[in-house]
Amino acid sequence: MASKLSLNTSELFIFIFLAAALASAELSPTFYDNSCPSALRIIQSTVRAAISKERRMGASLLRLHFHDCFVNGCDGSILLDDTPSFTGEKTAGPNNNSLRGFDVVDSIKSNVEASCPQVVSCADILAVAARDSVVALGGPSWTVLLGRRDATTASFSQANTDIPAPTLDLSALISAFSKKGLSTKDMISLAGAHTIGQARCTTFRSRIYNESNINTSFSSFQQNKCPLSNGDDNLSPLDEISPNYFDNFYYKNLLNKRGLLHSDQQLYSGGSTDSQVLSYAYNLSKFLSDFSVAIVNMGNISPLTGTDGEIRINCRRTN
Template identity: 70%
Template sequence: MASSSSYRISFCVFVVLIVMASAQLSSTYYDTSCPKALSTIKSVVHTAVAKESRMGASLLRLQFHDCFVQGCDASNLLDDTSSFTGEKTAAPNNNSARGFDVIDTIKSSVESICPGVVSCADIIAVAARDSVVCLGGPSWTVQLGRRDSTTASFSLANSDIPAPSLNLSGLISSFSKKGLTTKEMVALSGAHTIGQAKCSSFKARLYNESNIATSFATSLKSNCPTTGGDDNLSPLDTTSPNYFDNAYYKNLLSNKGLLHSDQQLYSGGSTDSQVTSYSTSSSTFSSDFGSAMVSMGNISPLTGTSGEIRTNCRKTN
């Protein structure tokens, strides 16, 4: 009984902390201090995505990988230092995470008009939203006012970012630890309607799993052989890889989820009905995705006097 009571108290404290932190964020945070911040970020993102559509998925992914490690604090942008190993070389990010140069360009542009005002953490959040819109997806109101961390965690990046090998229970648990519901997990997984994955992240599914459409598996094997080719890329959504829509969920209904973790969302479990709903209603998916992104953006932000506003997103001041 004591342990159960302690768990409830700890969980309540966690929830209160999340609510307190998110309450300090505001959609109008820069209206006075840097009124051109959002338009400046949008301009750079649009240019980058127009040059390479894949960059939209990369910038969106940066926010996932930021918020799941230490909260939404731009820790994943920090380079290694003599005092800590950053997150860029952790397994989920190494030779995989992209878009750092675009964030650098945004930061330089914003610094030129409002020095020391806009955080790298907020830039990540706004760039993710603008990337989705660029690729035809929904918009949402980004809450702002995050500050930047002065450290990163290589170990947490390895342990807390959901792996493509996770089963449904593991996915639910991974998101729950961050205060996100199962419904939000399924909605956020829809980010895989854009972007690409390395052969190494889905090879095991391709050759060892039975709940994958035969024609789909065959079409991928030439680019992802049993030996070698681990860095070869395949789109997460083969239907419309450069357009943010609900095709990802339609693919799951046909056993055409690229990653093991993708197909787990439609595998006879508790999330099947939600996948079916999103597959038939793009508006429902769009609405839920935007709401879930706001929730994710509220994970343990640094506010007030915590952290700092980095001048260079790659290093502390």
């Protein structure tokens, strides 16, 4: 009897292990090949049209995917508007008056729904739009794994605690990414997304006025854009050299102490991550290759699959 019980317990553990492995393997690059073969083409064309009107939109769509994945996983929760039953993530500190591109996602969803009603998730749209945005701005392509489903709720509190703040020191940044199952290498690679886009004055004011690990001419120039008082929403490029092109100048800027955010310059400040920053600054292809791997890893953070969640008809609200 004891032997039989031991065998059943072992079988149970094996079953649990296999179930977990299958769950993590449910995402597939061919997920919509039969159910909505036009999905990827529609997303790509809508993204390209939006970026052709405003180059900055590429960075905004990429950032939506990042902020979505860091709160309860890549589940489209970032797109939900507030309801009487929960407060969404849009008004959380890292997102409020900062995230943009929701209207572009609405257009993508509307176009996809017209071709394949209630088949393609909003979470998958964010993942594909991020890839297509990077490609449109001269960056690498990668194979997006698909099959995520959409959350039916959001987490205002987790958005406030789990999205890495621009004020974090290196150890806190490493911890924030590790909490999501991402390595330090992933973190430094993903930080390269700051080679495109802009930041608000309120996120870098303290650095340009108070920090010593900063190029003096750079800080003086930024102070003209970001006064000590007022101007919180004034914008400055995260990469002053080529803010609308996906390259490795972000890392080159760090070598010259011209990182805009405190968290950016922390990656090259005499610490354990300096060597990887140096590598990317002098080897564009290595950065692009590692970024492609890291963003796929990020896209695998706790997706809803199978029968979990839903496929929203409108990305702003549950069905």
